[in-house]
Amino acid sequence: MSSGRTPRGQQQRAVVVGAGLAGSLAACFLARRGYQVDVFERRADPRAAPAGVAGRSINLGLSARGMRALRDVGLLDEVLKRSVPMRGRVVHRPDGTVRFQPYGVAEHHILHSVLRDELIALLVDAADAQPGVRFHFGRRLELLDRDSPTVTVRPVDGGDRVTVAADLVVGADGAFSATRRMLQHGLRGSHSQTVLDWGYKELTIPPDPQGRPRVRLEALHVWPAEQGLMVAHPNRDASLTCSLFLPFDGPTGFTALDTPAAIRGFIARYMPDATALLPRLVEEFTSHPTGELVTVRTTPWQHAGRVVLIGDAAHAVYPFYGQGMNAAFEDCLVLDRCLAREPDPAGALAAFEATRRPHTDTLAELSTRNFVELRDRVHRPGYHLRSLADQALTRLAPEAWVPLYTMVAHTTTPYAEAVARAKRQDRLLAAALTGAAAAGVTALAGAARAVARRRSRGPGC
Numbered sequence: 089m090s091s092g093r094t095p096r097g098q099q100q101r102a103v104v105v106g107a108g109l110a111g112s113l114a115a116c117f118l119a120r121r122g123y124q125v126d127v128f129e130r131r132a133d134p135r136a137a138p139a140g141v142a143g144r145s146i147n148l149g150l151s152a153r154g155m156r157a158l159r160d161v162g163l164l165d166e167v168l169k170r171s172v173p174m175r176g177r178v179v180h181r182p183d184g185t186v187r188f189q190p191y192g193v194a195e196h197h198i199l200h201s202v203l204r205d206e207l208i209a210l211l212v213d214a215a216d217a218q219p220g221v222r223f224h225f226g227r228r229l230e231l232l233d234r235d236s237p238t239v240t241v242r243p244v245d246g247g248d249r250v251t252v253a254a255d256l257v258v259g260a261d262g263a264f265s266a267t268r269r270m271l272q273h274g275l276r277g278s279h280s281q282t283v284l285d286w287g288y289k290e291l292t293i294p295p296d297p298q299g300r301p302r303v304r305l306e307a308l309h310v311w312p313a314e315q316g317l318m319v320a321h322p323n324r325d326a327s328l329t330c331s332l333f334l335p336f337d338g339p340t341g342f343t344a345l346d347t348p349a350a351i352r353g354f355i356a357r358y359m360p361d362a363t364a365l366l367p368r369l370v371e372e373f374t375s376h377p378t379g380e381l382v383t384v385r386t387t388p389w390q391h392a393g394r395v396v397l398i399g400d401a402a403h404a405v406y407p408f409y410g411q412g413m414n415a416a417f418e419d420c421l422v423l424d425r426c427l428a429r430e431p432d433p434a435g436a437l438a439a440f441e442a443t444r445r446p447h448t449d450t451l452a453e454l455s456t457r458n459f460v461e462l463r464d465r466v467h468r469p470g471y472h473l474r475s476l477a478d479q480a481l482t483r484l485a486p487e488a489w490v491p492l493y494t495m496v497a498h499t500t501t502p503y504a505e506a507v508a509r510a511k512r513q514d515r516l517l518a519a520a521l522t523g524a525a526a527a528g529v530t531a532l533a534g535a536a537r538a539v540a541r542r543r544s545r546g547p548g549c
C-alpha cells in the first residue's frame with residue numbers, strides 16, 4: 089500500500105498546485121492518507137474574498153459522483169446545507185411557454201445548485217483544519233522538475249522564487265495547467281485542446297421586490313435556441329444565476345450584440361419571457377467578462393509515481409452535462425483508492441490514469457453532444473416523448489432500465505460503461521418499437537433485466 093508514510097514511518101510530503109475545487113478536495117484526501125500537504129494557489133484566499141470576481145461566480149450542479157467523494161471525507165452535509173435542490177429542468181420555449189421535465193423518477197434524482205466560490209471556501213477551510221495542511225495563496229507555479237520532483241513558485245505580487253521538494257506533486261491547476269505543460273514536456277504523448285466557438289456571460293435574475301423568487305426556485309431553468317442558450321441555477325437568496333451561451337461571431341454573437349437595443353432585442357426575440365426576469369440585462373451584459381469553454385484530452389497524466397494531474401488539468405470538458413466538477417471530485421476519490429491499493433507510487437499513478445482516462449474521454453464526447461441537445465432539442469416534442477418513454481420504462485423495470493442521463497448524473501457508473509449500457513438499451517427499445525408493440529414492452533423489460541445483470545464495476549481502481 090502506498091501511503092503518506094515512508095517504510096520507516098516518516099511523513100511524506102505532497103505539493104498540490106491550484107486550490108480550486110479539485111486541489112482543495114485533494115488536499116483533504118491526501119491529509120487523511122497521512123501526507124504533509126502544501127497547496128500553492130495563484131489567487132488570493134477565497135475565504136477573504138468570497139464574492140469572487142463580478143460576473144464569474146457561477147453556480148455548479150452537484151450530482152452523485154461529486155456527492156460520493158464529499159461524503160467520503162465527511163463534507164457532504166455541510167455542502168448540502170449551502171445548496172438548493174434542483175428537481176428537474178424548466179424549459180422556457182421560444183414561444184414563451186414553459187414545461188417542467190423532472191430529472192428522474194426517484195426521490196434522489198435531483199441535483200444541488202452550489203455557488204462555486206462558497207464551495208471552494210468551504211473546501212479550503214476543511215483542508216486547512218487538517219493537521220499538516222498549509223495553503224500558500226498568491227503563489228504561482230513557475231517551474232516543475234518532474235523527476236526530483238520539485239516545484240518553484242513565485243509570489244504574484246513580486247518577490248523571490250521558492251523551490252520546494254516533495255514526494256508527490258498533484259497538478260490541479262485547471263484547463264490551462266502549467267503543471268501539465270511541464271509534466272509532458274519532451275515526453276511521448278498526445279494533447280488536444282478545442283476551444284468552442286461559443287462563450288458565456290453571467291447574468292442575474294434577482295428576487296422580486298418582496299424577496300420571492302421570480303420563477304420556480306427548485307429547478308434548473310433552460311432557454312434553448314439555436315441562436316443562443318441560457319441556463320439559470322437557483323441560489324438560497326431566491327435569486328438565480330444565469331449563464332448565457334452565445335457564439336462569439338455571427339449575427340447573434342457577442343460581437344454583434346454591441347448596443348443596448350441589440351442586447352434587449354436578442355432576448356425579446358429568442359427568450360421572450362426572460363425579458364421581465366433580467367432587470368439588469370444590459371448593465372450585466374456589457375460589464376461582465378465573456379468566458380471561454382474548452383475541451384482537453386491529454387496524456388500522460390502522470391510521471392514515475394511523482395507527478396499526477398487531476399480535474400480540469402487532466403480532462404476539461406464543456407459544461408453542458410454539468411459534470412466537470414463532479415468528475416474532478418471523483419478523480420480525488422479514485423486517486424485516493426489507487427494510492428491505497430497499489431504497493432508503489434508509480435503503479436498507483438499509472439493505475440489512476442488507466443482507470444480514469446477512458447471515462448473522462450467519454451465524458452468529453454457526452455458534454456459536446458449535450459450542447460446540441462440542450463440548445464436544439466430539449467424543447468422539441470420528440471425529446472419530450474423520448475423522456476416520457478424513459479420514465480415509463482424506468483417505472484416498469486427500475487433496476488433494468490436506466491436512462492443515460494440518470495446513469496451519468498445520479499449514479500457512479502463509470503461514464504464509458506454508462507454509454508455502452510445506454511446503447512444496448514437503445515437497441516432494445518428500437519427492436520421493441522418495430523416489433524409487436526404490447527408484447528414488445530414486456531420483452532424489453534425482461535431483456536433489459538438481463539442487461540442489468542452485467543453489473544458495473546463502480547468508479548474503479
Ligand SMILES: Cc1cc2nc3c(=O)[nH]c(=O)nc-3n(C[C@H](O)[C@H](O)[C@H](O)COP(=O)(O)OP(=O)(O)OC[C@H]3O[C@@H](n4cnc5c(N)ncnc54)[C@H](O)[C@@H]3O)c2cc1C
Pocket residue numbers: 105106107108109110111128129130131146147148149150227228229230260261262263265266288331379398399400401407409410411412413414415416
Ligand atoms: C459556465 C460553467 C458552468 C459549469 N457548470 C458545472 C456544473 O454544473 N457541474 C459541474 O460538475 N461542473 C461544472 N463546470 C465545470 C467546473 O467548473 C470545472 O470542471 C471545475 O472548476 C474544475 O475544477 P479544477 O479545480 O480542476 O479547476 P479550476 O476550477 O480551474 O481550478 C484551478 C485552480 O488552479 C489555480 N491555478 C492555475 N494556474 C496556476 C498556477 N500556475 N499556479 C498556482 N495556481 C494556479 C487557479 O487559480 C484555480 O484556483 C462548469 C464550468 C463552467 C465554465
